[in-house]
Amino acid sequence: MKKTNGSPEASTLSTAWDYTPSPESTEHIHLEKQYELFIDGKFVKPGAGKYFDTINPATEQKIASVAEADEKDVNKAVQAARKAYDKVWSRMPAAERAKYIYRIARMIQERSREFAVIESMDGGKPIRESRDIDVPLAANHFFYYAGWADKLEYAFPNRKPNSLGVAGQIIPWNFPLLMAAWKIAPALATGNTVVLKPAETTPLTALKLAELIRDSGLPDGVVNIITGAGKTGAAIVGHPDINKIAFTGSTDVGKLIQKTLAGTSKKLTLELGGKAANIIFEDAPIDQAVEGIINGIFFNQGHVCCAGSRLFVQEGIADTVIRKLKARMESLIVGDPLDKNTDIGAINSKGQLETINRYIEIGKNEGAEIHQSSCTLPGKGYFCKPTLFLNASQSHRIVQEEIFGPVLTIQTFRTVEEVIEKANNIPYGLSAGVWTDKGSKIFNLTSRLRAGVIWANTYNKFDPTSPFGGYKESGFGREGGLHGLQPYLKF
Amino acid sequence: MARLDILKTYKIYIGGQFPRTESGRYYPLKGKDKTILANVCLSSRKDFRNAVVAARSAVAGWSSRSGFNRGQILYRIAEMLEGRKKQFISELILQGVAAPAAETEVNLSIDRLVYYAGWCDKYQALFGTINPVASSHFNFSVPEPMGVVAAIAPEDQSLLGMVTVIAPIIAGGNTCIVLASESKPLCAVTFAEVIHSSDVPAGVVNILTGSSAELHSHFASHMDINALVYYGNNAAQIKLMQEQASTSVKRMFVHAPATAKDPKAQGPYQIMDVQEIKTTWHPIEQIGPGKAGY
Numbered sequence: 030m031k032k033t034n035g036s037p038e039a040s041t042l043s044t045a046w047d048y049t050p051s052p053e054s055t056e057h058i059h060l061e062k063q064y065e066l067f068i069d070g071k072f073v074k075p076g077a078g079k080y081f082d083t084i085n086p087a088t089e090q091k092i093a094s095v096a097e098a099d100e101k102d103v104n105k106a107v108q109a110a111r112k113a114y115d116k117v118w119s120r121m122p123a124a125e126r127a128k129y130i131y132r133i134a135r136m137i138q139e140r141s142r143e144f145a146v147i148e149s150m151d152g153g154k155p156i157r158e159s160r161d162i163d164v165p166l167a168a169n170h171f172f173y174y175a176g177w178a179d180k181l182e183y184a185f186p187n188r189k190p191n192s193l194g195v196a197g198q199i200i201p202w203n204f205p206l207l208m209a210a211w212k213i214a215p216a217l218a219t220g221n222t223v224v225l226k227p228a229e230t231t232p233l234t235a236l237k238l239a240e241l242i243r244d245s246g247l248p249d250g251v252v253n254i255i256t257g258a259g260k261t262g263a264a265i266v267g268h269p270d271i272n273k274i275a276f277t278g279s280t281d282v283g284k285l286i287q288k289t290l291a292g293t294s295k296k297l298t299l300e301l302g303g304k305a306a307n308i309i310f311e312d313a314p315i316d317q318a319v320e321g322i323i324n325g326i327f328f329n330q331g332h333v334c335c336a337g338s339r340l341f342v343q344e345g346i347a348d349t350v351i352r353k354l355k356a357r358m359e360s361l362i363v364g365d366p367l368d369k370n371t372d373i374g375a376i377n378s379k380g381q382l383e384t385i386n387r388y389i390e391i392g393k394n395e396g397a398e399i400h401q402s403s404c405t406l407p408g409k410g411y412f413c414k415p416t417l418f419l420n421a422s423q424s425h426r427i428v429q430e431e432i433f434g435p436v437l438t439i440q441t442f443r444t445v446e447e448v449i450e451k452a453n454n455i456p457y458g459l460s461a462g463v464w465t466d467k468g469s470k471i472f473n474l475t476s477r478l479r480a481g482v483i484w485a486n487t488y489n490k491f492d493p494t495s496p497f498g499g500y501k502e503s504g505f506g507r508e509g510g511l512h513g514l515q516p517y518l519k520f
Numbered sequence: 521m522a523r524l525d526i527l528k529t530y531k532i533y534i535g536g537q538f539p540r541t542e543s544g545r546y547y548p549l550k551g552k553d554k555t556i557l558a559n560v561c562l563s564s565r566k567d568f569r570n571a572v573v574a575a576r577s578a579v580a581g582w583s584s585r586s587g588f589n590r591g592q593i594l595y596r597i598a599e600m601l602e603g604r605k606k607q608f609i610s611e612l613i614l615q616g617v618a619a620p621a622a623e624t625e626v627n628l629s630i631d632r633l634v635y636y637a638g639w640c641d642k643y644q645a646l647f648g649t650i651n652p653v654a655s656s657h658f659n660f661s662v663p664e665p666m667g668v669v670a671a672i673a674p675e676d677q678s679l680l681g682m683v684t685v686i687a688p689i690i691a692g693g694n695t696c697i698v699l700a701s702e703s704k705p706l707c708a709v710t711f712a713e714v715i716h717s718s719d720v721p722a723g724v725v726n727i728l729t730g731s732s733a734e735l736h737s738h739f740a741s742h743m744d745i746n747a748l749v750y751y752g753n754n755a756a757q758i759k760l761m762q763e764q765a766s767t768s769v770k771r772m773f774v775h776a777p778a779t780a781k782d783p784k785a786q787g788p789y790q791i792m793d794v795q796e797i798k799t800t801w802h803p804i805e806q807i808g809p810g811k812a813g814y
Contacts, residue, residue, distance in 0.1 A: 048663060086621075169654070186646055186788075188789070192655075235726075280769070283769065283771060284766045284767065287762075287765070287766035287769065288762075288763050289760050290768040291761075291762030291763040291765075291766065292755065292758065292759030292762060299769065301769070343682070375755075456768070471802070475798075475800045476664075476798075479667075480798070480802075481796060481797065481798055481799065482798075482799050482800075483798065483799070483800045483801070484800075485800060485801065485802045486802060486803055487657065487801055487802065487803050489799050490653075490655060492651065492653035492654055492655065492659070494651040494652050494653055494654075494659075495651045495653050495659050495661075495801070496649075496651070496797050496799050497660050497799065497801055498797070499668075500796050500798075501746070501768075501769065502768060502769045503769075504769060505769065507797050508695045510649060510651050510661065510799075511649050511685050512649070512797050513659060520789075
């Protein structure tokens with residue numbers, strides 16, 4: 030998938046090759062004009078009758094109205110979840126519980142294209158990613174955890190696991206359906222019931238999931254999906270009858286939640302921000318590494334908590350890597366998320382685009398050298414050019430703070446000691462990348478980098494069997510794999 | 521004329537040394553008959569901060585020791601404690617514990633150290649996983665120490681409480697700063713001497729005496745602490761510490777004060793509380809004939 034015009038590497042080619050637009054069809058999808066709250070197995074109107082718009086960030090067009098849940102609606106959802114927990118879900122044999130979760134997985138697979146298209150419309154991510162990554166991984170996550178439901182006692186040696194009760198779950202806008210799957214699947218497998226709130230800019234796939242869950246025959250109230258913004262989330266966090274909070278989002282909000290839960294018996298897991306180091310050594314396979322850097326920072330427009338947003342290049346290869354990186358950036362196609370050729374879609378919201386642009390200004394003012402792809406951006410919608418900052422330094426805000434956009438900072442280093450020191454010298458610790466062909470160096474780095482997920486000679490890979498989560502201010506608890514069960518159990 | 525006894529000066533333990541508190545403050549510890557047993561250091565925030573610096577600089581060395589080596593050192597602590605058993609029993613009695621209970625507490629403490637010595641090179645195999653990802657990658661997860669752990673030891677068991685707190689933290693490769701029981705601090709300080717003579721590197725264990733009412737908030741708000749372990753039931757202290765822990769997303773683990781006595785107070789899950797799980801991915805090359813090697 031390379032567009033070669035404009036690239037210095039390709040200047041020897043005599044012909045420029047352009048891609049013909051290849052948009053994914055939206056005719057087969059079904060969307061309502063207005064979405065209600067999914068409580069106790071039914072779609073119900075919000076008590077206060079308030080709605081907000083969800084828009085397509087690539088066109089700035091409204092897609093649907095979505096209900097805004099207030100405290101009373103949250104309470105209704107929690108009551109439904111409690112009743113379902115007490116009366117049905119906690120009493121059901123685990124093997125039966127598993128079968129419901131398997132059924133959800135299968136139904137997502139059956140309707141995967143519809144989910145992918147809606148995900149790209151509502152959130153702006155390229156259809157290539159929603160189709161090949163988000164939706165299949167979401168289905169696989171349900172399938173994986175379904176199998177755990179009746180095997181939990183094997184996972185914790187010498188202990189007897191028990192469910193917690195009602196889990197309140199708050200998820201972000203960068204992987205709307207996938208994050209819903211990461212939250213709901215392990216909670217159900219461990220015997221808990223759920224009140225889930227998707228992000229206010231990307232509620233549609235979670236609401237489509239609610240329809241699917243209703244159609245699956247899952248007992249009423251086991252999963253409740255309510256929409257709203259920060260206030261709705263705060264009402265979930267503060268509700269006295271919730272046993273567990275699982276939050277994925279910014280470190281600032283995570284800290285606030287941790288503080289709010291102080292002195293209560295609610296269990297908490299936090300999956301927060303990151304500022305991952307992606308480290309390229311002189312002995313790395315350079316072309317693969319360049320692909321890894323591109324995937325690390327431009328995957329999902331850089332709206333990824335584990336994005337490889339700080340590039341560390343060993344001095345001897347810095348010129349080569351930067352030249353190849355610039356050339357590869359030129360070939361990235363920025364545009365219509367629904368076009369199958371698109372590499373970088375729309376920034377999720379106007380607010381996020383403003384944040385990214387503010388950081389780009391900060392970077393320029395701090396004295397880093399900016400380089401952007403020469404691509405033209407669509408006239409409408411929220412788009413951002415792939416951006417590099419060369420000569421960034423450790424104290425720059427663009428190096429220290431999470432930007433959550435397609436913006437990469439580049440620093441060089443000489444020694445292993447130096448790069449480990451720089452990579453770790455940050456409050457975050459979610460992920461990191463290492464590129465070298467030397468095995469012992471890989472293990473030196475992977476064991477000394479303080480982060481929960483380390484990709485060696487690869488980047489941004491995810492799997493339901495693989496635990497994900499952070500060190501330090503990137504949060505605590507793991508999602509995925511055997512380790513993802515523990516946050517939903519007591520012993 | 522009767523010989524005059526030499527009284528011991530009970531000091532704190534930071535970075536492998538026994539300084540007096542920088543605060544210059546102390547509190548008198550009285551025995552049953554109201555005689556003064558010792559003037560105990562009332563550690564200050566500055567002492568705590570010094571201890572954090574010592575603990576932080578010891579993390580790299582201690583966490584990279586092999587599990588086997590850490591196990592030998594924990595076993596060495598048990599050996600040293602066994603050798604000084606009588607001294608600990610008499611100190612416990614001085615602090616008001618009945619003689620049989622004092623002996624039981626020391627025995628339990630030694631056995632608990634031996635128990636954790638054995639875990640040092642085993643919990644990784646139980647709690648690490650190889651994850652069968654669907655793509656062509658080798659993927660595994662291993663426990664790694666969180667780093668620096670600050671702990672408030674149980675109030676009612678001077679020695680056993682200390683051991684119960686420290687052993688799982690250091691067995692897993694972390695370093696720690698522990699605040700000893702305020703009312704029964706003597707054994708805690710003497711235990712520092714045991715640590716000091718057991719090949720435990722300087723800074724791995726740091727022991728302060730003083731008031732938890734004064735220090736708990738500093739423990740929780742310090743930005744270079746990774747996790748907090750709290751034995752006690754002071755709800756206001758717990759809430760405040762949990763609130764302050766949020767400023768740097770510290771993990772906090774609260775235990776009821778009686779649990780140190782419980783045989784169930786030991787186990788690999790206490791080690792795992794202060795471990796992170798790290799997951800590593802690496803591609804597997806898929807070149808060559810299918811099913812080669814089978």
